[in-house]
Amino acid sequence: MMEPSTHALFRDDPYLKEAAASVLAVNERGGVILDRTIFYATSGGQPGDTGYFERADGSRVEIAATVTGQTKDEIIHVPAPDQPALAPGESLRISIDWPRRYLLMRMHTACHLLTVVCPYPITGAAVSPDDSRVDFDIPDASLGKEEATQKLMELVRADHPVFIRQISDADLAANPGLVKSKNVRPPQGTGSIRLVCIGDEGLIDSQPCGGTHVGRTSEIGEIHIGKIEKKGRENRRFRLRFGPLPVA
Structure with a gap:
């Protein structure tokens, strides 16, 4: 049935x-x-x-x-x-619940930008309205939360467009670097794969994703890396939170 x-x-x-x-x-x-x-x-x-x-x-x-x-x-x-x-x-x-959804859209888009700041394989991620995380396979913690926040906010303030385009299974196979996740592959076989693109022509970032995102990076607003946690020998967890980076 x-x-x-x-x-x-x-x-x-x-x-x-x-x-x-x-x-x-x-x-x-x-x-x-x-x-x-x-x-x-x-x-x-x-x-x-x-x-x-x-x-x-x-x-x-x-x-x-x-x-x-x-x-x-x-x-x-x-x-x-x-x-x-x-x-x-x-x-x-x-x-x-629009206020909740809009927070998730802003946060999810920020997670995409974080993968630009940290161009390493993604080992896990979770989006929430106030404290999200992206886990990366990084051999060392050379990037601190202050530098990561600065680079993230540069992309936010640049007001890059965020848009969707569709590609074929063959296009994805020819461009395996579009998939940033180390362990999860996007579903294939439907003939069309949804790409979330950031920047003119998707030059800042393009990756398969089925989630919801804002239309421009400036909508994310002030955001910072709240914490970088070591989760294993090569795994680093970056936590994203809204608001400016607190002064130490």
Whole structure:
């Protein structure tokens, strides 16, 4: 049986705060699958969106999490406890928690810039609204948090454009350096791979990513490296936090 597929509006426009949608299905655990959604589902280190659905009578169904099912196209909206049940075919007005999402967009874009400042293989990453991390395979900690913050903020203030373009599996195979992760490969086989590009013609950075990002680097705002932690012989964890670097 084919799983229901959702049109992911956030992939084309991450700035959508609300939209109309219809219920396709409700699974056995109460997870709601819509025909279209602006809710990002947990993936690639970025947490899923929260928010609410508004029904025709004006009542709300609070959404506590968004996750994927068997495929990336099966996006499941998880209601908070004790919410009213929805039925297939029901029309809704859906709204994300925009302040939270925008923080995640700014932070996720900053993580991409950090991979420019630290051009080393990525061994792990996690995005959150206030304290994100990117782990690198670095043999020594020659780059301190002050220098890393300075270089990061130079890229932020340069106001580089951030945009999406699609490439083929063959294009990726011909340009393996686009993949910065040491252990995780982007999904292939669909005929198209989504690249997040920064700078004119993507000259600052281009890498496969399915997350949500701001449209220009200046939107990130003030950000700094809060800590660099040693996680093994060659693994360094860089923690990103909003605001200026605290004075020692």
